Each structure stands twice: as structure tokens, then as C-alpha cells.
Amino acid sequence: MKTVIKNGQVFYQGSLQKTNLLIEDGKVKAIGYNGSADKEINAQDKLVTPGLVDIHVHFREPGQVHKETIATGTKASAHGGFTTVGAMPNVTPVPDDLEKFAKQVELNQKNSLIKTYQYAPVTKDETSDQVVDIEGMKKAGAFAFSNDGHGIMNAQSMYSAMERIASVNSHLAAHVEDKNLFNKGVINFGSASQRLGLPGIKQVAETSQLARDLVLAKETGVHYHVCHISTKDGVELVRMAKDAGINVTCEASPHHLLLSDADIKTDDANFKMNPPLRTPMDREALLAGIADGTIDMIATDHAPHAENEKNQGFEKSAFGITGIETSFPLMYTHLVKTGLISLEKLLALMATDPARIFGLKQAGKIQIGQAADLTVIDLNQEFTIEKADFLSKGTNSPFIGQKVFGQVEQTLVNGQTVYEHK
């Protein structure tokens, strides 16, 4: 079966060109194809990008399937234009031994509409000091290691995990947060926490652990990746570490790039996540980090929760917001249309670079012989973000009601349509 995607603006080898793509047997077969086909997708005036890659998502299966399942999470991903994701291991049970890990991988394979790669935890239960069987987990298919949701408190555990992760050539993605400095906070510590009378999370909870980790990463040589960086000082630390030749990368999430604690006007927990929205000055520093390459990629930290877990105000609601269905249009509207970065740069941040950095060889670029994981997007189509359009079980987003550009028209995985906008 031959499918041709016709007349699209195709993101190929780092630049955009108007051409036709031929798909056969689930793979990209030819670029600049003018022959016949069994099926034609008209991409006139539309962007054809490698399927987007999000290396930081939370699908809640097993354990909390009322929030999300692998099926709904991957449907939502396809709706957002994503064809490859990295799933965090904070599910129940945590896949922290070989048997549980194998079961998790099997569950992902059975229920995913797109390509879901599984993180293994760094330590047992994600909260203990006991490092998991790194070598075994890597062999069993761990895409990277993370205790996301928790900082790794014990420096010796971190040091030893880094050495072992380096020796198997994998990646350590860190949620940097010193729980002893967390202070039961629910919002950034500062004028907003004062204004709203809520307990604040100090920035040093992030930056002090990050500073420790960068030193350990230098010593061990591991690929150390910073999850959802949120502070100006954090960005500066990463910039300095990169200059010093430390093997560090980092991600920023759309919400930290677009919102700050000044946007929190009421006790609305759709603005509650960890790390918290910081100050307008921090947000500016993150945007500067995107522009100068200190920040390597955009990752959503898609964290769905049920309605009744998010409508309890800041003090009682869960941390986290959904993001995978709104990431591309938000980033395109606020980073590209405003002239801050080019469309090519955005596609690097959302597809090519995360795939390259995390060694996902079949993802992030259009290439002959490579899996036909592709997304067709109408950049000129404006629409309003509405709860009713979400395919995720979670509608906990602070962006509901916003107008954006960049409608995902169609998402293909291995040449098969997994989402089509009607």
C-alpha cells in the first residue's frame, strides 16, 4: 500500500521545503515523489513534521486509571501531534524490579496507540535510597532512569546510580527538589504566596540539589538531564555546567515558559504543579535559555488528574497539569508567531533534539527508510482550547479558553493514521 502526502511544507534535514512524501510498508520510501499511490493526503499549505517527541509524560496505568490510561494518554498524545513519548515510572506499582518492569513494558505495548518508551526508576519505590538493578533494567528496555516526582535525597545513591547509568550508556532524568527545603509549599515562595496566603516553595529547593547533581555528573560523566527547569538560577547553573563541558541537558515545560506566579489570580489549582510557576523574571530567563540553546527541549510533564482532585484549591489539590494536547499550538503561537524563535527551531525542540539526545533512532526526523511517524499541522487554523476537545481523561489545564494557532490535522504512526481532525 502506497500513501502519498502531497504538497506539504516538509521539515526535512533541518529545513522546510514544499514536496511530496511517499509512504510504503509503514516507512518513508521517497521524498519528492511524483508518481501514483493508493491513498493521498492533501497537505497543501500545511506543515508536515516528524511526529513530535515528548520525553516526559505521566500515564497513570497501572494504579490510577481514573486519571488516565495508556490508551487515553496515547490517544491524547496523537491528538497533540506526538508519536513518541517517554513514560515516567510513578505508577502503582512502581516498576522497580525486573518482573514489574517487564509487565509495564508489556502493558505499554499492548495499550499504546503511539510509541511509548518506559523510564525505570533510579531507586526502589522512587523514594528509597536503594538503587535499582540498573544493568538489568537497561537490558529489559529502560529508555532512561528517573525518580520523577521526587528528588534523590541521598548523594551516595545518586553518585552510585550515575556511575552505573553511565556505564550502560543510559540517561538520568532528574526531578531536582530537596524535600527538606520544600516546606510543605504549594506555590512559589514570594509575593504571590504572600498575596494568596499560601505556603511557598523556595527556589533553593530546586537549585541546591541541581548544583550538587552537576558536580556529581561531572565526576561520573553520566548524561544528566534536568526535568522541568523552573528558575533563573537553575538555567544559569546549567549554562555554566555546559560551558564547563559537563554532560548535561535540560527541558522546559510549556507552562513554565508561558506562565508565572503573577498569573495566579485566584485559588485555582489548575495553576498548581511541581515545580511551581515561578516569577516573571524566572519565566524571562527560561525564554532566554530557549533562545540561546541552554534549554535543549520542550517536554510537557503531562500530569492528568481527575476533576475532584483539582477543584479543591491550592492547599488540597494534587500537583500537576495536563499538557500533551496543547503543547504544540501554545508553543507555536507564543514562541514562533511572536518571532522569538523560528518554526525550524521549535521543531528541533519538540522532535529532533529530544529524539537525538535520548538516542531514539527511529524518531524525530524524516528520513528514507525510517518509520513513517509524521504529523500534518495547519498552522493558519486558529481555535480555542476547550475541555470538550480533550482526549485525555484529565482536563486540568490553565490554558482552557485560550485562542491558539496550529491545528493538528493528522498524526501517523508507522504510516497508519492514529489521529485525524474532523
Ligand SMILES: NC(=O)N[C@@H](CC(=O)O)C(=O)O
Ligand atoms: N509535575 C507534577 O506536579 N506532578 C507530576 C509529578 C512530577 O512531574 O513531578 C505527577 O505525576 O502528577
Ligand SMILES: [Zn+2]
Ligand atoms: Zn517532576
Ligand SMILES: [Zn+2]
Ligand atoms: Zn513529571
